[in-house]
Amino acid sequence: MDNSQNSSHTPAPPVRDIDMALPEVPREVRNVLHPVRLGGTDTFKFRCHPGVSCFNECCSKIEIILTPYDMLRLRRRLNLDAEAFLYEYADPSLNQKGQLPMAMLRMDASTGKCPFNTPEGCSVYEDRPVTCRYYPIGLALMHKQQSEGDESFYFLIKEDFCKGHLEDKQWSVAQWRQDQGSDGYDQHNQEWMDVVLRRRTAGDTTGTSLPLSEMFYMATTNPEAFRRFVFDSSFLRRYEVDEETAKLIQEDDEALIAFAFRWLKGALFGSRDGLSVRREAMEDLKQRQKNRPLPASEESQP
Numbered sequence: 001m002d003n004s005q006n007s008s009h010t011p012a013p014p015v016r017d018i019d020m021a022l023p024e025v026p027r028e029v030r031n032v033l034h035p036v037r038l039g040g041t042d043t044f045k046f047r048c049h050p051g052v053s054c055f056n057e058c059c060s061k062i063e064i065i066l067t068p069y070d071m072l073r074l075r076r077r078l079n080l081d082a083e084a085f086l087y088e089y090a091d092p093s094l095n096q097k098g099q100l101p102m103a104m105l106r107m108d109a110s111t112g113k114c115p116f117n118t119p120e121g122c123s124v125y126e127d128r129p130v131t132c133r134y135y136p137i138g139l140a141l142m143h144k145q146q147s148e149g150d151e152s153f154y155f156l157i158k159e160d161f162c163k164g165h166l167e168d169k170q171w172s173v174a175q176w177r178q179d180q181g182s183d184g185y186d187q188h189n190q191e192w193m194d195v196v197l198r199r200r201t202a203g204d205t206t207g208t209s210l211p212l213s214e215m216f217y218m219a220t221t222n223p224e225a226f227r228r229f230v231f232d233s234s235f236l237r238r239y240e241v242d243e244e245t246a247k248l249i250q251e252d253d254e255a256l257i258a259f260a261f262r263w264l265k266g267a268l269f270g271s272r273d274g275l276s277v278r279r280e281a282m283e284d285l286k287q288r289q290k291n292r293p294l295p296a297s298e299e300s301q302p
């Protein structure tokens with residue numbers, strides 16, 4: 001999934017919180033995670049190159065979540081609109097109770113291979129998803145309750161088939177991230193990670209309605225559809241959106257995705273930094289609630 005380089009070793013404390021940070025990851029997957037918490041200066045040995053006996057083995061039968069920025073980069077490379085990309089390359093994640101749906105890269109149904117895998121390696125290497133950039137490093141994210149913020153750490157993924165761990169190149173986690181271009185991706189994915197993490201932390205008891213789940217999937221996977229939703233519906237009559245922002249999101253997909261997250265945060269969590277509802281829309285809503293006929297049970301109340 002990558003190529004390589006180096007650094008020096010600082011022992012990192014063993015942790016058990018991989019289980020806690022990744023509760024949805026199946027046990028058999030967690031078993032290949034080296035149970036050591038890594039920071040940016042911690043090091044590991046690894047090198048991947050076409051000469052390794054396992055070349056390409058890691059690019060099949062895997063679950064790769066596509067972030068909004070992953071999809072933007074891949075679509076631009078493949079010159080596809082969102083609709084065509086989703087149709088050809090993605091499936092929605094199986095909806096776990098209460099969790100938000102995400103796009104998963106669709107593996108070939110007969111071979112189990114990634115559609116971008118070729119005998120020479122990754123055909124979209126410069127635009128490969130962030131998950132592929134991190135490998136064999138994983139990122140664990142934990143959202144703390146009571147607005148204490150998030151906590152993250154890294155861990156090593158050691159799968160038996162991957163011979164890259166036997167090579168003699170050393171890296172610090174920070175060097176690896178920089179070399180693989182994960183840093184830039186993380187900046188673009190920050191809002192998405194924040195929303196997914198907050199929703200996951202809220203647990204299964206806090207349901208997300210089906211319409212809101214569908215809206216989340218549309219807004220995070222299909223900027224063109226979300227743009228139509230903003231400009232061709234009553235959206236702009238309901239929310240305060242200044243002219244400059246409206247012009248920007250009409251032309252710029254990155255700005256549109258950032259805008260979508262502002263709206264989603266308000267809709268999902270009632271965040272104060274979400275979009276403000278227009279005064280007229282609030283009054284209209286109050287009026288409609290007032291005029292709504294009472295249910296039969298309430299009508300019979302004294």
Ligand code: SF4
Binds near residue numbers: 135
């Ligand atoms: S299994 Fe490991 S060493 Fe082999 S190609 Fe994949 S990342 Fe590289």
Ligand code: SF4
Binds near residue numbers: 118123128132
């Ligand atoms: S996108 Fe590239 S690196 Fe990632 S799984 Fe597919 S072929 Fe491998």
